[in-house]
Amino acid sequence: MLRNMFPNNVEYSMTQKSGKDSLREIKSGSVLLIEKPFAFVLKSSLRAERCAFCLKTGKLSRCSGCQFCYYCGRECQKSAWLDHKYECHLLKKISPRVVPDAAMLVARIIFKLQRGADQEMGFYSDNTYRKFRDLMSHYPDIKKDDQRMQHFASICGVLLDYIGAANLPNHAELMGIYGRMCINGFSILDPEMHGIGTGIYLGASVIDHSCCPNAVAVFDGTKIYIRAVEDIPSPDWNKVFIAYIDTLNYATDRQAELQQTYYFTCSCLKCKDIEEACLMDSMLCPNSKCGAPVTHTYGIKSKCPECGTDISQELIDEYQNVSSFTERHLNDMKEYCYLDVCISCLKKQEGLFHPYNLQHIKTLDMAFETAIQMGLFTQARKYGEELIPGLRKYYGERHPLLGISLMKCGKICVYLGDFSAARDKLEEAEHVIKLTHGVNHILYKSELEPLLLTCHVELKS
Numbered sequence: 001m002l003r004n005m006f007p008n009n010v011e012y013s014m015t016q017k018s019g020k021d022s023l024r025e026i027k028s029g030s031v032l033l034i035e036k037p038f039a040f041v042l043k044s045s046l047r048a049e050r051c052a053f054c055l056k057t058g059k060l061s062r063c064s065g066c067q068f069c070y071y072c073g074r075e076c077q078k079s080a081w082l083d084h085k086y087e088c089h090l091l092k093k094i095s096p097r098v099v100p101d102a103a104m105l106v107a108r109i110i111f112k113l114q115r116g117a118d119q120e121m122g123f124y125s126d127n128t129y130r131k132f133r134d135l136m137s138h139y140p141d142i143k144k145d146d147q148r149m150q151h152f153a154s155i156c157g158v159l160l161d162y163i164g165a166a167n168l169p170n171h172a173e174l175m176g177i178y179g180r181m182c183i184n185g186f187s188i189l190d191p192e193m194h195g196i197g198t199g200i201y202l203g204a205s206v207i208d209h210s211c212c213p214n215a216v217a218v219f220d221g222t223k224i225y226i227r228a229v230e231d232i233p234s235p236d237w238n239k240v241f242i243a244y245i246d247t248l249n250y251a252t253d254r255q256a257e258l259q260q261t262y263y264f265t266c267s268c269l270k271c272k273d274i275e276e277a278c279l280m281d282s283m284l285c286p287n288s289k290c291g292a293p294v295t296h297t298y299g300i301k302s303k304c305p306e307c308g309t310d311i312s313q314e315l316i317d318e319y320q321n322v323s324s325f326t327e328r329h330l331n332d333m334k335e336y337c338y339l340d341v342c343i344s345c346l347k348k349q350e351g352l353f354h355p356y357n358l359q360h361i362k363t364l365d366m367a368f369e370t371a372i373q374m375g376l377f378t379q380a381r382k383y384g385e386e387l388i389p390g391l392r393k394y395y396g397e398r399h400p401l402l403g404i405s406l407m408k409c410g411k412i413c414v415y416l417g418d419f420s421a422a423r424d425k426l427e428e429a430e431h432v433i434k435l436t437h438g439v440n441h442i443l444y445k446s447e448l449e450p451l452l453l454t455c456h457v458e459l460k461s
């Protein structure tokens with residue numbers, strides 16, 4: 001997820017339709033913006049699983065030209081051809097090499113700009129819009145950024161082979177396109193918020209970041225929906241914030257990620273919350289009747305602040321050992337999770353880590369997802385139930401991932417035949433998902449609603 005953090009300083013009404021109601025507050029759950037991408041690309045790793053145009057799963061057929069892109073039907077293939085006709089023969093020519101996603105997206109933008117799309121307007125209110133060149137490129141920042149410059153050089157190399165020198169804009173212009181893509185690209189997410197592609201949204205790129213956002217970006221296919229999850233008192237884009245990154249991280253890590261990716265420092269309330277930073281790295285008071293978090297980040301105190309129990313040096317050492325053990329395994333499992341590794345981390349954490357310890361929550365999250373994938377529903381349910389309070393604590397009550405985790409817990413209870421517990425979880429999920437996705441979203445319509453219906457039918461009979 002990425003975008004521009006220096007939006008135009010224009011005040012206007014987002015709810016304004018006819019000039020009336022211009023000062024009306026925005027209610028949580030309302031849609032602030034719906035937009036199609038200026039350019040987008042499906043993750044190449046998913047190209048045989050999802051339609052390259054609508055990004056939906058299902059029966060696909062391969063483009064007979066390039067044998068690279070897959071479509072769900074004639075209609076999508078026809079609509080995609082507008083962009084694909086410039087790249088189809090080039091993809092064929094470069095095969096069996098696979099063009100990296102970023103290079104593919106840059107190429108699509110280049111071809112689109114060649115067709116005059118620099119005049120395309122992405123409206124973010126009735127009469128305010130951005131064109132591609134209005135997006136921030138962060139040219140000077142990128143030039144100083146070795147990692148980005150290496151990436152850019154590799155993309156240039158690929159593009160030279162892929163679209164050829166004749167199609168390449170000059171170096172500065174190419175870097176401008178690259179920078180705009182890096183800074184303003186959104187991760188396109190499936191209904192369960194997994195990244196399936198990258199898209200450039202001209203209007204939505206106006207929205208700033210906060211680690212405690214009042215709006216979320218969700219997707220229907222490639223279409224982005226910006227939805228308010230809090231009441232926003234003044235209809236002004238400068239007061240609307242989405243999270244560019246996963247906020248379930250230490251403030252220092254969030255800051256580093258934002259700086260590295262977007263070249264800014266976040267100064268939101270969550271980033272200044274020292275109490276939260278301590279809680280994320282807290283051990284559990286050894287007095288089993290107490291349960292208070294004992295802080296580690298700013299030096300472990302020798303006594304529990306709640307009950308006064310002594311915290312021995314051995315206990316602190318043990319906590320630090322388990323913490324490095326967990327950190328190492330969480331890092332190793334970024335690509336692929338192993339349930340037995342999660343279980344051994346959780347065993348070591350037991351009685352030592354506070355339930356709100358971030359590493360503990362991340363371990364539970366991995367164990368939960370992996371157990372679901374393995375069909376181990378009784379175990380998954382246990383992890384889910386331990387995980388939810390942590391997600392609530394750090395994501396808050398109105399976060400899509402809280403809603404989705406609640407829904408998964410409910411679904412597991414349905415599988416296990418515990419319909420009363422399922423209904424409770426699903427109703428909690430409904431409360432969140434109504435705000436974050438809305439009742440017309442496919443997640444609500446074809447997942448949550450049928451599950452709730454099943455529960456109601458089962459509980460009546």
Ligand SMILES: [Zn+2]
Nearest residue numbers: 051054072076
């Ligand atoms: Zn399709």
Ligand SMILES: [Zn+2]
Nearest residue numbers: 063065066088
């Ligand atoms: Zn093709």
Ligand SMILES: [Zn+2]
Nearest residue numbers: 211266268271
């Ligand atoms: Zn922040």
Ligand SMILES: [Zn+2]
Nearest residue numbers: 285290304307
């Ligand atoms: Zn205590």
